[in-house]
Amino acid sequence: xxxxxxxxxxxxxxxxxxxQNENSGWKGYVQPDYRVNMHDGKxxxxxxxxxxxxxxxxxxxxxxVTDIWFRTxxxxxxxxxxxxxxxxxxKIEVYDFIIPKLDLTLGRQRMxxxxxxxxxxxxxxxxHDLEDIWDFGRHKPSDALSLKYYPTEKTKMELVYAxxxxxxxxxxxxxxxxxxxxxxxxxxMSIRQKPGYPPLPLPSKVAIIxxxxxxTYQNPAFNINHSAYAFRFSQxxxxxxxxxxxxxxxxxxPVPSHAYITVDSxxxxxxxxxxxxxxxxxxxxxxxxxxxxxxSVKGIGLWGEACLTIPDKNYLLKIHTPDLNQILGIDLGIVxxxxxxxxxxxxxxxxxxxxxxxxxxxxxxxxxxxxLHGFLHERxxxxxxxxxxxxxxxRVLDEKIKLAPVSxxxxxxxxxxxxxxxxxxxxxxxxxYPNDNTEIATxxxxxxxxxxxxxxxLKDLDEVYLRxxxxx
Amino acid sequence: xxxxxxxxxxxxxAITSVAQNASEVLKKMxxxxxxxxxxxxxxxxxxxxxxxxxxxxxxxxxxxxNNKRIFRFTSPxxxxxxxxxxxxxDVMYLYMPAYEKERRIASSAKNQGxxxxxFSYDDMESKSYAEKYDAISxxxxxxxxxxxxxxxxxxxxxxxKLIITLGKDNYYPKKVQYFDKxxxxxxxxxxxxxxxxxxxxxxxxxxxxxxxxGTKTVMEFTSVxxxxxxxxxxxxxxxxxxx
Numbered sequence: 221x222x223x224x225x226x227x228x229x230x231x232x233x234x235x236x237x238x239x240q241n242e243n244s245g246w247k248g249y250v251q252p253d254y255r256v257n258m259h260d261g262k263x264x265x266x267x268x269x270x271x272x273x274x275x276x277x278x279x280x281x282x283x284x285v286t287d288i289w290f291r292t293x294x295x296x297x298x299x300x301x302x303x304x305x306x307x308x309x310x311k312i313e314v315y316d317f318i319i320p321k322l323d324l325t326l327g328r329q330r331m332x333x334x335x336x337x338x339x340x341x342x343x344x345x346x347x348h349d350l351e352d353i354w355d356f357g358r359h360k361p362s363d364a365l366s367l368k369y370y371p372t373e374k375t376k377m378e379l380v381y382a383x384x385x386x387x388x389x390x391x392x393x394x395x396x397x398x399x400x401x402x403x404x405x406x407x408x409m410s411i412r413q414k415p416g417y418p419p420l421p422l423p424s425k426v427a428i429i430x431x432x433x434x435x436t437y438q439n440p441a442f443n444i445n446h447s448a449y450a451f452r453f454s455q456x457x458x459x460x461x462x463x464x465x466x467x468x469x470x471x472x473x474p475v476p477s478h479a480y481i482t483v484d485s486x487x488x489x490x491x492x493x494x495x496x497x498x499x500x501x502x503x504x505x506x507x508x509x510x511x512x513x514x515x516s517v518k519g520i521g522l523w524g525e526a527c528l529t530i531p532d533k534n535y536l537l538k539i540h541t542p543d544l545n546q547i548l549g550i551d552l553g554i555v556x557x558x559x560x561x562x563x564x565x566x567x568x569x570x571x572x573x574x575x576x577x578x579x580x581x582x583x584x585x586x587x588x589x590x591x592l593h594g595f596l597h598e599r600x601x602x603x604x605x606x607x608x609x610x611x612x613x614x615r616v617l618d619e620k621i622k623l624a625p626v627s628x629x630x631x632x633x634x635x636x637x638x639x640x641x642x643x644x645x646x647x648x649x650x651x652x653y654p655n656d657n658t659e660i661a662t663x664x665x666x667x668x669x670x671x672x673x674x675x676x677x678l679k680d681l682d683e684v685y686l687r688x689x690x691x692x
Numbered sequence: 693x694x695x696x697x698x699x700x701x702x703x704x705x706a707i708t709s710v711a712q713n714a715s716e717v718l719k720k721m722x723x724x725x726x727x728x729x730x731x732x733x734x735x736x737x738x739x740x741x742x743x744x745x746x747x748x749x750x751x752x753x754x755x756x757x758n759n760k761r762i763f764r765f766t767s768p769x770x771x772x773x774x775x776x777x778x779x780x781x782d783v784m785y786l787y788m789p790a791y792e793k794e795r796r797i798a799s800s801a802k803n804q805g806x807x808x809x810x811f812s813y814d815d816m817e818s819k820s821y822a823e824k825y826d827a828i829s830x831x832x833x834x835x836x837x838x839x840x841x842x843x844x845x846x847x848x849x850x851x852x853k854l855i856i857t858l859g860k861d862n863y864y865p866k867k868v869q870y871f872d873k874x875x876x877x878x879x880x881x882x883x884x885x886x887x888x889x890x891x892x893x894x895x896x897x898x899x900x901x902x903x904x905x906g907t908k909t910v911m912e913f914t915s916v917x918x919x920x921x922x923x924x925x926x927x928x929x930x931x932x933x934x935x
Contacts, residue, residue, distance in 0.1 A: 332793040521798025656768040691770035
């Protein structure tokens with residue numbers, strides 16, 4: 221805490237000193253964000269954010285950009301309420317680096333790929349930042365080196381090297397379990413006897429009940445072999461912007477790789493065994509091939525983006541069973557087995573994609589529609605759900621008010637039984653701009669549905685929110 | 693030749709020659725507006741709401757010829773850094789610092805207000821009038837020409853007619869009246885402080901009134917630089933995202 225205070229004082233002094241300099245480019249915003257559960261009045265979210273950005277361009281040769289967040293989040297009585305200052309961006313851009321039209325960016329940065337609106341299946345270099353699950357498209361910054369080369373006015377080539385692995389930021393607070401992958405452990409263990417032992421009347425399978433589950437995260441070693449690489453080629457052809465990309469690196473969501481079972485109690489006669497499982501989680505590595513386009517046809521904005529994900533190897537969950545003979549204290553030649561579970565197969569890639577369109581009508585109503593196959597955390601073809609999203613908005617009263625009465629989406633988890641596997645979200649919003657630098661947004665988020673889908677678990681968390689943003 | 697035929701031919705000739713004159717005037721007006729090879733301009737925009745309350749926006753813009761323009765807000769803080777790149781063939785990109793990447797703008801958005809002002813994206817576009825409109829007629833009123841334009845079938849716009857008043861001496865527009873489908877005038881642009889700077893005629897104050905809303909925006913050029921030899925590289929997505 222003392223170090224945090226010293227850092228804050230340092231930053232404030234730095235701002236004051238540099239604020240005197242006309243050439244310095246301090247700016248930023250303050251954003252309080254409050255959400256309350258509509259059903260029981262409990263606070264769901266309390267975030268107060270100060271974003272301080274400093275931007276300095278050195279003629280046309282280089283630019284330095286930094287963005288630091290100072291925040292409080294959650295319950296003020298919780299010691300974790302005051303967050304450490306977070307360097308969201310600290311990078312230097314060097315233009316015409318070595319050769320003309322080659323730009324180098326070095327440092328903590330956000331590399332946004334993809335042309336779709338907010339939900340970009342090809343935007344994979346920076347790990348997802350899902351702390352606030354309603355802030356779609358937010359990613360953690362990555363320490364990286366990126367090169368952009370513009371051989372012609374209509375062509376761009378990008379190369380990224382991100383040396384250090386970072387896991388995704390999982391949702392915080394009341395949303396913390398929302399995107400946790402369901403850990404489906406086998407419900408039985410097969411039992412057999414080795415030949416040569418006196419036969420026992422053993423069941424072929426014993427039901428297992430998981431008492432406790434311990435997760436151990438195994439981060440990739442902090443070395444150069446575990447860096448990520450990415451390449452992108454973009455071209456503007458006949459009114460269409462198209463891109464092709466490739467990314468090789470770790471995925472920020474881990475998968476179970478080993479499960480070590482210890483037996484807490486066992487009753488072979490009742491066919492029931494209580495166990496504890498210590499599971500090791502590893503981060504899978506994927507090849508990702510992306511394609512995207514955007515264009516405008518008869519006034520309609522159109523975009524599409526797809527990402528093919530290929531695991532770099534087969535990912536299996538190996539289950540290590542205990543030696544039951546040792547537990548029983550006598551060697552009866554009993555062998556217990558649980559088959560390995562397949563998590564990802566190298567030859568079973570999957571494709572996430574999004575297609576969307578937007579249009580502004582003559583009366584100023586803006587409509588944005590998207591169809592998304594596969595949400596951020598969904599992996600393997602079986603898991604990919606369909607999301608139909610829509611937003612209609614209009615500015616009124618000299619653009620001082622923005623109304624978005626139709627905003628939300630429909631999620632279909634299983635087309636064979638839609639009535640039991642769906643979710644819908646209605647997120648109408650009212651935004652007031654009392655002056656140029658202030659934005660006051662309020663609205664509700666109402667969710668309902670049936671089945672096991674991710675968003676269904678939010679249906680008890682319908683909320684009313686108020687968010688104020690003041691830019692300076 | 694029958695009298696009726698003579699009448700029809702005479703009418704056709706008259707209509708054609710009027711249209712031809714109107715087209716010539718339109719061409720000369722475009723030539724006057726887009727005479728500089730390139731321009732670098734600092735802009736102050738004052739937006740007046742219907743109660744007379746004001747808010748100010750500042751921006752810089754660079755233009756090359758009549759089909760490349762890059763526009764960037766420098767204030768207020770909430771809009772500083774927002775940039776718009778207009779390229780030939782109706783290609784427009786928007787860069788928002790908070791969004792951190794460029795985004796194509798669908799051409800349907802071009803008829804909407806530009807960043808809360810009374811100018812639309814279409815009004816701010818660098819395209820010549822002749823590319824978007826056909827000259828229908830021209831008449832003389834004192835020292836001015838009054839030119840009527842109608843949008844070309846290929847040009848999607850909310851305006852069905854433009855009436856432009858321009859000086860006979862310099863062909864520079866003084867006033868533009870915009871009409872909607874019901875032939876009601878919906879907007880009016882008044883250009884003032886028209887003077888010759890170097891080789892070019894230029895207005896430095898532009899007042900756009902939205903007659904439906906009772907609002908107006910006054911755009912003032914606070915500094916103008918012509919023919920500084922801007923390269924095509926200045927009008928690229930690369931430059932747009934470099935801020």
